[in-house]
Structure formats: C-alpha cells, structure tokens
Amino acid sequence: MAPIDPSAEPSKEVYNHGMSLDVENKRVQCCYCGKVVPGFSRLQHHLGGMRGNISECPDVPFEVKEFFRQGLVSLKVGHLLKKFRDLDHPMPPLKRACISNVKANFVKSQQAVSSQNKDNSIARNSLSKPTCVYKRRLPSQKECSDKDGLDSDSIMVKRSIGRFFLENGVDFCALASPSFHNMMSNFVKGDEMKRCIPSIAELKGWIFDDELHEIENYVKNVRLSWPRTGCSIQLDGWTDHLGRSLINVVVDCPEGPIYLRSSDISPLTKGANALQLLLEAVLEEVGIQNVIQIVAHTSSDYLEEVSKQLIENHRSLFWTVSATHCISRILDKIAAIWSIKVTLDKAKTITKFIYARAAVLKLLRKYISSHDLVKSSKINSATSFLTLENFLVEKSNLELMFISSEWVSSFWALSSEGKIVTNLIADSSFWSGVKFAVKASIPLVRAISLISGDSKPHMGFIYETMDQVKETISEEFGRKKTQYTPIWNIIDETWNTILHSPLHAAGYFLNPRLHYTEDFYSDTEVAGGLLITIVRMAGDQRTQDLISRQLDVYGGCRGDFKIGTDNNSRDSLSPATWWSRFGDHCPDLQKVAVRILSQTCNGAEVYGLRRDLAEKLLSSETTTMEYKQLLKVTNLHYNLKLKQYKMEAKFNIVSDESNPSEEWIQAEGDESEQMHHARRDMEFGLMNTSLKDEDSSSVPLNIQLKSSAV
DSSP: OOOOOTTSOHHHHGGGSEEEOSTTSOSEEETTTOOEESSHHHHHHHHHTOOSSSOOOSSOOHHHHHHHHHHHHHHHHHHHHHHHHHHHOOSOOEEESOOTTHHHHHHHHHHHHHOTTSOHHHHHHHTOOOSSOEEEOOOOHHHHTOOTTOOHHHHHHHHHHHHHHHHHTOOGGGGGOHHHHHHHHTTOOTTHHHHHSOOHHHIIIIIHHHHHHHHHHHHHHHHHTHHHHOEEEEEEEEEOTTOOEEEEEEEEOTTOOEEEEEEEOOHHHHOTTHHHHHHHHHHHHHOTTTEEEEEESSOOHHHHHHHHHHHHHOTTOEEEEOHHHHHHHHHHHHHTSHHHHHHHHHHHHHHHHHHTOHHHHHHHHHHOSSSOSSOOBSSHHHHHHHHHHHHHHTHHHHHHHTTSHHHHTSTGGGSHHHHHHHHHHHOHHHHHHHHHHHHHHHHHHHHHHHHSSSSSOOTTTHHHHHHHHHHHHHHHTTTOHHHHHHHHHHHHHHIIIIIOOHHHHHHHHHOHHHHTSTTOOOOHHHHHHHHHHHHHHHOSHHHHHHHHHHHHHHHTTOTHHHHHHHTSHHHHSOHHHHHHHHOTTSHHHHHHHHHHHTOOSOOGGGGOOOHHHHHHHTOTTOOHHHHHHHHHHHHHHHHHHHHHHHHOSOOOSBOSOOOTTSTTOOOTTOOOHHHHHHHHHHHTTOTTOSOOOSOOOOOOOOOOOOGGGO
C-alpha cells in the first residue's frame, strides 16, 4: 500500500488506502482487509480503530492505524472546543491582534473537556476570554474551499454535484444561477440547501482536488493491468479553426480507456514527422511491450507511411484503422450510388418542407408514432439511413396524413411545394427506393451499434460481424446477385484495403464462442492472419513452436478447453476471460490469446471527447502556470468522461437531438436544391425514375445481425 505521508491531512490521505466501488463513493473497499464500508469518512474510523458505527480493520499496519487514530482524535477535540467556544463567542470569527493567553486558554479548554464531573458553568469559566483585542475578519479563500467540519453526507453530496460540473464541463458560475437553486429547491429545503450546494471556492478547491486525486488513483490501477492484457493506443485527430492538426491520444484496455495526452502535429510548424515522434514518445511512456496495436481514426497515405515506419521499428506492433470510421466510409459510398442518392434527395425534399413549416410539423407529429421523422445519429453517415428506415416505419401514417382533411384543406396543400411532397408520398417508386436503400445500409448501421455498443473488447468478433453483415444484405435482397453484389463490392474494397488486419483473423480463430461451433470456417485468410500474428507477437522461434503445438490442443478441444465448452462458459464469459480461466495448460498460447482478445476495434473518436479543451490546452497564448492548471482540468475532465463511458450499459447510435442545421432540415423561406430538382422532375414527368422494386409493401424491415456476433 501507499506509505503514510505524516504531513498530509487524514481526509485526503485516506484515498490512498481504499478503493471506491461506485461513482458516488458510497461503497469503499479497504485495501488491507477487503471490507466494504459506506464512504471514505467511515474508512478513516475503520483504519484508525475508532469503534462506533464501524468495526476496526484487523490487517491495517500499526503506523497507518496510529495516523488515522490521531487524526480522528484531533478532529473530535476540535469539534468539542468549537461547541464550548460558541457559548461565549456567538459572533463570526475574529482575528487576534495579539497571541497572549492563547496557549493557556487551550490548556484550560482541554481540562474542561476532560473534567466530566464539573458542570457547564465551571467549564465555561475555565475558557476565560483572552485579554487582547480582536478584529473582525472574513473567511479566507482557503477556509471557504476546505471541507473540514463537513459531515460525510455533505461531502458526498457536494462531490456528486461537483463531479457533474467537472465531468460535463459546466461553467462553475452556473452555481450562482437562480434557476439552478430553484431546481435544487425541489429536492431539498431550507438549511439542507447549504449542506448540498457547494460554493465556487469549494468546486475549485477541495472538490477539484479530491476528484483529481481519485481519478489519478483510477488511472494508476488501469495502468497496472496493461502488462497482463496488453493495450491499444487510440487516436482522434482533427483540424481546428486555426488550421492546426491536433490529436488526442487514449489508451484502451479491458479495465477501461484513459486519456494520455493531446498534441499539435501540424507539419508546417512541428515538422513532417511530428506524428511519428509523438507516437514513439507514447510507446515509450506506455511501454512497447504492453502495446498490441495503434488504432488510427482515419486512413491516408501519410498515416500509412507512418505506420510502415513504426512497424519496421517495432515488429510486434500492429496498425489498424477504427472499425466505426471504416463502416462509416462504406455507408458514405453506398449513399453515393446514383439510385440511392436520388431516393435520399427526395426524402430530404419531404423533411425540409415539413420542418420548415411549423403548422405542417405540428400535423406530422399528430400522425406519426415517433416524435420526429428525421433520426439524428452520433455517427453522421448513419443519419440518412436511420431516417429512411423511419420513413418505412411511418409509411402508413405519412400516407394517412397527406390524405387527411387537415392536410387537404390546408394552405400548404395547395402550394406547388406541397403538391410535390404529396406526390412523393403517393409515389410507389419512391418507397421502392427507400426499401432498397434500407436493405443495403441498415445491417452496416447495426454493425456500428454492436461494435460501439459497450466497452467490451470486440477483437474476437469483428471478423464474424462483417461476414454476417454481408450475409444479411444478401438475404434482404432475396440472394439476387445483381442487387446485392454492388454493395458487397463496396464492403470488400474497404475491408481488403483499410479495415482488415491479421489481428482480426487471429481474434476470430481464438474466440471459443466462434471456434467451437459447427459453422466455424478457417480459410487461408484466417490461417495466414493467425500465423502472422503469432510470429510477430511470440518473438523467438522456440515460443512459436510451443504455441503451434498448443494450437493443436485448442483445436482438438482437449484438456481444460473441453471443460470450458461443456459447462457453457464460452457463452457466458468474455473470450479473454475464458482463456484466462481454461488456458493454463497452454500458457504460451494463453498469453497471446488473452492479449489479442482484450483489444478494441475502435478509435478514440467514439468517446466523443470535447475538442475545445485540447485546443485551449495547446494554445500558444497560455502561460506556464495556466498550462499546468489547464492540463489538470483536461486530464480530470477527459478521464471522468472515459470512466463514465466504461460504466455505461449501452451505446445508442441514435442522438436525442435534431440539429436544425442538418442537411435534412432547413430554415423557412429557403427552397432546397432537392425541392428544385423535384419540381423539375414533376415538370418533365420524371418522378418515377428511381429504382423499381417488385415488393413495395409498407411492412418495415426487421434487419438484425445474429446475437453471436458480439
């Protein structure tokens, strides 16, 4: 455990001797005996052996016990003295002009506390007032930001509010907002408000320090798992409004992702090899022996050159591209297919007409079952296809709306734009085009949801997931090659040139949930990827030979592997955990399997970290002091967000908000390009030029990937 710092405050030092089991610190586990206690305040009593509401720790070292016992005794004496002083000093704190009699009065105070047989009047006389003059003073900034004297419940509540502000980047000045206080008054009343709402000084003071201390301990614990499971370096890059090329670096492992650093890699100012120098520094900091792969946020010739140089320098390292980025790229290419683009343009004509007119939007929301026709997504490329899918779901409701008396008698129904939209809704070829686009795209959207759906590693499933996407698309098109082959070709192009990695093939082969099934198939691509991965990760020839023999045991499902399949553990445990539990008799293969199956397939862009913090941190205008404080704020905010991402149950690809600036919505009074083209099509009788489909029923598609894919 961490050594005791005698100069530290017990209320801060205690965080080094316990582990929080939840976000609110309501359940804390002792690092010595493992007992779970309700909060860090109770942990001090547990460690210090102060009996009362909590039992003492049987395994705590003597020096730790004495440190916390003395701290608790001093705190209790201080509280008693305060109570006695309040009897004679009801006024606010005063500043002494001299220090005479202070020591004598303190001794008398201690005697008064220990003399239990004397009445209160004698105790009060023993605390005679000093003969010096007092000057009234205001509490200092340090005193306002100190948590001494607060009970554990108040500390917990204030920290919870503070964590909300820090995690979400809310301006501290919002604490003074009347609406914030009105909101809080709905939950607590009167004096309880003072116990619940922290001050700005407290937010900047002890709350910030406590949260930073706790997140630093969390990061340390995550780092300890890297040698066992390996880790992935995730990148998230962008160009800011100043034209700088900036990048955030995150390290991911099964224990959770943590923020490492932000950097300016602008070629013009930092040099052409700025990214390579950054990644070399990151590999040194994390430990090249711990890093399995670097996951890029995008693909380019420049990044490919960097990856080749890194792999040449570090043969055990793999370079992959974010699966979410690659699938988004596939969706963009599908959206560019002429027939699908025509359908998307017509659908945008409808939504832009409706959302630009309040009366029509109100009528729409009366008829459709969902609140909005446009389905916004956290993945931009998915918005168009989720909206088309919603069109199919609401098809019958839309048709009813545009033949309803409310619509027919409205002003907009008689306008030229209204007539175009009415005809589009009644056009069977438009709906055929919508169905075609949904069949081609929604399996890929579902794949993004599965891959980004939670914090579980998906290295063992990405290979099978992409195969299932193609099979699902084929089934949706009734296995008609002329219809699904163009979509397959787009998927294969991105898979073969950008997405696929030997790690993916090795993960597929070593995933017991897939390997021990009847339809498992190891082709040359899988076998070759497995071989490349083992050669690069195992290192010497002797280890490679051992792994080769142990692969035969795994393939034959012998030894503990058979036990792990007979008791259904392969379905209930994650692949990496399954190997940790049942692979001990093949230790060399076990080590490789655990490290491969513990990796992610996504880049850091999926976490949605605020980029403005990194931009401000990397600003050339900040002083050294400002930079140090900004670095603390950035580390705390990013790692709180990443910790929360780890704890969230499910990623929802659908965004709750529709952005008015989206291409599917426009301001009133502006005729869209899509409306212009639709008007032209009406004039030349070309409204039926979109792709025909013999099945134009209004039954919505139910496209799902098999559950075994994740």
